[in-house]
Amino acid sequence: MNKTKVLFLCTGNSARSQMAEAFLRKYAREKFEVYSGGLDAKGINPYTIKVMDEIGIDISKQASTPLKDYLGKKHFGYLITVCADAEENCPTFPGVTKRLHWAFEDPVAFEGNEEEKLNKFREVRDKIEEQIKKWLAE
Template sequence: MAFKTRVLFVCTSNAARSQLAEALLRHTDTEHFEAFSAGTQPTSIDPRTLEALEHLNVNTDGLRSKATGEFSGEHFDYVITLCDKSAAECMTSLKAGEVLSWHFEDPATSSEPDAFRHTLHEIHERIKMFVLVKNKR
């Protein structure tokens, strides 16, 4: 079996953005990537996160809210933070070959009616580009 690139997506509560990113990377390319997500202050997954993913027929099996501490000591090729707050909070306990900071507004606090689908689309576009670039190495 070929080596897979390990990617950990981090946001504050692991309720929306990082869950979307984990599911979308799995949906986009499981052959080359292993996707995980965690929060610096995890809560529970927002039901609207799962609805947005299911609307696109993206598998949500196995998604659960996790703390970054669950992954302490593990090595990731990439740790990708999805908000400024998590970028500032999570870097002490995580081992990464490279840290990327992507910023997306939190759909859970948005007043926009389609915030979750909008954020899903934005993250999906970024992940497709990430996969395209990283698979060219």
């Protein structure tokens, strides 16, 4: 069976798009082939790995991938941007059937102590999971 390819895109591919990739894989692996990428991939943020691990999802093997690694090489049924920067600066992506934008706050940009940062990552994680579930129910 041919699965629909989905690309989640954000600026650094360090938090939001990584979480979205993991949640879609968890809830609909049988329907979608899931990827994530960044306009300027920076590696996965350690807090992202930690807060996903807290809910039983291991993303330590996921990769932070530059968008250029996909351009002209993969054709996606869905391109879903998860930050305003990616939405505004994503080049025209050939072969995309449907483009969606889900704006989530950047937990990496949040300033505070370690516990406050973890709480921000958890808050964003939970919003992304809720959005994935809502989208799959539609």
